[in-house]
Amino acid sequence: MRWLKKSGRGAQVSWWVSAIVTAVCLTAAMVLSGGRSKAYTAYSLAVHKTASIPAFARKYGLPCSACHTAWPELNAFGQRFRDNGYQLMNDRDSPIWQNPSYIPVTFRMTPNLHRESATKQPVDAVPGDSTSGLVSRTLTQSGFDLSGMDLWTAGTLYKNISFVLLPSSDNTGAFHFEAAFVRFDNLFNNRWVNFKVGKFELDNLVSEKRFLFLSGNGGAYQSYHFLPAGDVNDFGLGDNQIGAELSGHSDNSYTRYGIAVLSSTDGEVNLPTNQSYDAYLTLSHAVDAGALGVERLGAYAYLGRRPTYFQTSVGVPIPGTGTGNKAFYRIGLSGDFFFGDFELLPFVMHASDNAYLATATAANVALPPGVRDAQWNSGFVEAHYYVNPQFVLTGRWETVRMSQQADPATPNDFGNIDAYSGGVRWYPIMFSRAGLSWHTEVSAVRTRGSAFSPTDNVWTTSLFSGLDFDF
């Protein structure tokens, strides 16, 4: 490995060996999993969900591993850096100290080979003949592909005034603003008072933006996005939201809190719903467990509302005129526990959506008889084993269980999910200038209920291997 070599020829040889090994192994993986192509996919890697910023490494001269357990996931040092507004809290934080040639921009993308498969999909019995009836098929596709791209710029505008701007594209190049905010750090010279406004990631202890999974089925936490069938709520705990956040932390960031007020738009611009606001509260505390590492436990609560109908013009809903707001909430606990090189990330959630939202019923009409709030519980356990700073093994098990269907006639287990993911990330290049990871992952999701029967188990699976680069 480059890290263990002295500078000079040894380092060059090591670099080339790593590159060649990467190329050979990737080619082998391509050969082994290629050659099958079908038409359907639920592939969702169109937009990168994760973030790591080598622009910071370039600014401060630190390797990726200083702030990341394995990029993009933050370690305790990186969390403190982020909590301080992307500042190390020395005299070099203000941009006045930056070399004029420093470019505070980061590009991240993942050329990849992937295979997606879904069982029990409704397909016309005769292709092209919509009258031939639907039959159940397993659909599979595979091939070379691109991920979306992140184009990060972030840092300090001045000492204690930081910013993030993240134009992000899907894999067709269609851009949107995934994040954009200004943050006033250490207000009143107090680290417990930081205030930011804009679009940002919710202060989730287990971040979906900086996690170690990329595949179509594994590249999102089911718990963060699950909604019962027929529910019109659009909220996702993993989605960046637009609003303002007050946050604070102890000197070592072992204790942290966040209070956010957010537009009820799930991060969509132009206020498409109405004038309602949501709130998100987080609190976590970590302890120094000696050689084991830093052990963190946190609690969160998201309280939101969504409109159930809109004013209309000639029958067409008028954007921004949503009304008949109904409530929903997500509450739970999460943790981040280290046992030396082994990391465990547990997460549990209880969720509830008002009956109107769950059944797509306008609040100005009566609910169907017997209908009630939809409620469910979910959770996951994610494990990482850091063989070294450049090699990590990952695994995750996740479950979603309906505890109360909105419609009593719906089977209790309809929509339940079990998800499994495992993978490996190898970072043959990890400098303070850029990073490259060879990411390989297998994911499978079993969902209860199909278009044919509520008792069917539908499996969707992903095989993924890609070169995740960050410059």
Add this chain to the structure above:
Amino acid sequence: MRLHARLVAFVSGLGVLLSTVGATGGSTQESHIGSLTGHAAAGKKLYRRYCIGCHGPDGDGAGENAQWIDPKPRDFTLAVFKCRSTPTGTLPTDEDLFNAMTRGFVTTNMPQWLPLTGQNRADLVAYIKTFSPKWKTLKPGAPITVPPEPALTIESVLRGRQLYQKMECWKCHGPRGHADGPSAATLTDNKDLPIRPYDFSTGSRFMCGATNRDLYKIFMTGLDGTPMPSFADDIKPADGWDLVHFLRTMQPLKTPELAIWSAWLASHANELKPIGPPGSGQ
């Protein structure tokens, strides 16, 4: 017999390999900070993760980022450290290294490693001590005694000001502490690299801490490897506190020292002789 011979050869080879590894001695180094015992073997992994980019795989300050960093990363192979509680020319205590790592160096790229667990930092201290043979042959110096801080008075501040002139601190730090003394541009460290004196007007923290006690230790122990000498043989302990009180008035902070100094200065400014060469100073 051939199998037996191969087994003997293998075991012998393994023994030689292990003894070679053991002879490096690196992995057996320990540190002791309070109730913590740091182990170099554990520190090595952490060093690779956090430190190697600047300090280099051999601890010689020649990491891949070193060329971009000013001032340069510490060269651990020399075992010369700025921030110590021990007399000049001696090794620091484990706690000195631990505190330096925790605190960081505000005027450099060295960040505060406070979020790492205490055990992690102790392990890193142990590993840092493997880079120089001095840690095997020499013992750390005995920490200096820091007397209790006397009450702050305007007389103490004024005596400190006189010392600042007498000890020629102004030659490097400048008459007003702005690091613009006549010698400032000529200073080099022990590796002949340019080095700047501390500018009191720019920050709230000093190189080796933020408290009055930390400041006292800086000029009683000196910053080894830099032109900043130890004044332990030149001034009395009480004089050291006078100097602390005066230096605090140079910082852009609302310190008690500055308050008492400003109040006095309002009515006595014309009584002061300038510091440094004629025509300059406060």
